[in-house]
Amino acid sequence: METVLDTAKPTAQNGLLTQKPKWLRVKLPTGKKYTELRGLVDKYKLHTICTSGSCPNMGECWGEGTATFMILGNVCTRSCGFCGVKTGRPETVDWDEPEKVARSIKLMNIKHAVITSVDRDDLKDGGSIIWAETVKAIRRMNPNTTLETLIPDFQGIERNIDRIIEVAPEVVSHNMETVKRLTREVRIQAKYERSLEVLRYLKDSGINRTKSGIMLGLGETEEEVIQTMYDLRAVNLDVLTIGQYLQPSKKHLPVKEFITPDQFKKYEEIGLELGFRHVESGALVRSSYKAQKHIL
Secondary structure (H helix, E strand, O other), X not given: OOOEEOOOOOEEEOOEEEOOOHHHXXXXXXXXXXXXXXXXXXXXXXXXXXXXXXXXXXXXXXXXXXEEEEEOOOEEOOOOXXXXXXXXXXXXXXXXXXXXXXXXXXXXXXXXXXXXXXXXXXXXXXXXXXXXXXXXXXXXXXXXXXXXXXXXXXXXXXXXXXXXXXXXXXXXXXXXXXOHHHHHHHOOOOOHHHHHHHHHHHHHOOOOOEEEEEEXXXXXXXXXXXXXXXXXXXXXXXXXXXXXXXXXXXXXXOOOOOOOHHHHHHHHHHXXXXXXXXXXXXXXXXXXOOHHHHHO
């Protein structure tokens, strides 16, 4: 009998409780590599988004030597309607954090690391100095580890984005999250056009591989999703991830629709026809899913 993690909990939809569909059931993480890494994470109290976010792809990613780490604390200055991260006044910057993250990657023997962060609009540099120092520390301690940086928009301030460009991660990612019409509701302090401009600036500044992700099931139409894909290709985006939005709590935006596997497949085919190098499209796809393949 197949062991699965049952994600089919009741979810509010149009004021009613509905069951999540069967395709949102996932296998429990298993395998020798996963077991070894889980032991290290628990022993040394390492902080990964994989564990704190209970990512459904954790076993698969860890088995391939990929993990995601969040820097700059766990309190965000923004209050997006989809995100389960705490909102409020963040803690003081930990200037030892770059070395701590680099040490975690070495202990876990990670081949490809994804680094992300909360938004730090409270800081003049938006946290970009810690970002750059983290990349440098990882490179010093783990010279064979490739990197993806999943960055905030840094309010579109170029000198802050430049700090990321200067340390040249193999992949730089910034998520659109949703279609233009829903941006104000879903990403309250963000702007659709600003995010596009960040991605354009990264590519125009010489970043080899740019990446973005969107969530579906928030009330967008097929036409809006395809338009977003066109917009992203217009700024020469290389990699696109498309996944199902799942409500973190009753306080967050409700799921309006569960997208079918066939529809996700359709979006993947459209994306490849538009010229994206990679398109990961599926209900359980998250930003860092198969991230190690996106450098190729």
